[in-house]
Amino acid sequence: xxxxxxxxxxxxxxxxxxxxxxxxxxxxxxxxxxxxxxxxxxxxxxxxxxxxxxxxxxxxxxxxxxxxxxxxxxxxxxxxxxxxxxxxxxxxxxxxxxxxxxxxxxxxxxxxxx
Amino acid sequence: xxxxxxxxxxxxxxxxxxxxxxxxxxxxxxxxxxxxxxxxxxxxxxxxxxxxxxxxxxxxxxxxxxxxxxxxxxxxxxxxxxxxxxxxxxxxxxxxxxxxxxxxxxxxxxxx
Numbered sequence: 041x042x043x044x045x046x047x048x049x050x051x052x053x054x055x056x057x058x059x060x061x062x063x064x065x066x067x068x069x070x071x072x073x074x075x076x077x078x079x080x081x082x083x084x085x086x087x088x089x090x091x092x093x094x095x096x097x098x099x100x101x102x103x104x105x106x107x108x109x110x111x112x113x114x115x116x117x118x119x120x121x122x123x124x125x126x127x128x129x130x131x132x133x134x135x136x137x138x139x140x141x142x143x144x145x146x147x148x149x150x151x152x153x154x
Numbered sequence: 155x156x157x158x159x160x161x162x163x164x165x166x167x168x169x170x171x172x173x174x175x176x177x178x179x180x181x182x183x184x185x186x187x188x189x190x191x192x193x194x195x196x197x198x199x200x201x202x203x204x205x206x207x208x209x210x211x212x213x214x215x216x217x218x219x220x221x222x223x224x225x226x227x228x229x230x231x232x233x234x235x236x237x238x239x240x241x242x243x244x245x246x247x248x249x250x251x252x253x254x255x256x257x258x259x260x261x262x263x264x265x266x
Contacts, residue, residue, distance in 0.1 A: 071252055083242065083256040096251035131197050139249060140186045140205060145197035
C-alpha cells in the first residue's frame with residue numbers, strides 16, 4: 041500500500057539553526073500538509089499546500105516557517121531560526137483530489153532543539 | 155470550550171471486550187469525521203472515515219456519528235492486545251480548506 045515517507049526520523053539541532061524536514065507524499069496525491077505534535081499534546085495543523093502554493097495556514101505557521109515542493113516528489117518544511125519550543129514531532133500528510141479525501145500520514149520526524 | 159474534546163484515558167480492558175471511544179465537538183461546520191490509530195513513535199494511521207451522520211462498519215470497527223448531539227464514537231469488537239494504541243478522532247468542515255482538527259487522543263490498553 042502506498043505510504044508517506046519522512047526523513048530524517050530524528051533531528052537534533054542547536055537553537056537558532058535552520059532545519060529542513062523532508063517528506064515524500066503518496067505519488068498521485070495533490071494536497072500536502074504539515075502537522076506537529078508537542079509531547080503529550082494533540083496533533084496540530086500547521087499548513088496545507090496545493091498547486092504549488094499555501095492554501096491554508098495556522099497561527100503557529102509564522103514567518104520562521106516555510107514550505108516548498110522542490111521537485112515532483114518531495115515536500116519540505118523549513119524552520120529558519122529554531123527555538124526550544126519548536127521541539128515536537130512533525131508529521132507530513134497527503135490527500136487526493138476532491139473535497140473530503142482522507143489524509144494519510146507519515147511516521148514523523150522528531151525534532152529536538154538544544 | 156475546546157473545539158474537539160476526547161477523554162485521554164488511559165482505558166484498560168480485557169482481551170475480547172467491546173471498546174467504546176468517544177469525542178464531542180462544538181463546531182457545527184464539521185462534516186467529515188475520522189478515527190486514527192497511533193502507536194508509540196509512529197504517525198496516525200487512518201482507521202475509519204465517515205461523512206455526516208450515520209454508521210460505518212469495517213471488520214471489528216464501527217464508527218458512529220450523531221451530528222445533532224455533536225458526538226462521534228468508535229467501537230472495537232473482540233479487542234486484541236494489538237489494538238493497544240492511542241486513538242485520535244479528527245474532523246474537518248466541507249469545502250474550503252482541508253485542515254483537520256484533532257482530539258487529544260485516548261490511550262487504550264487491551265490486556266491478556
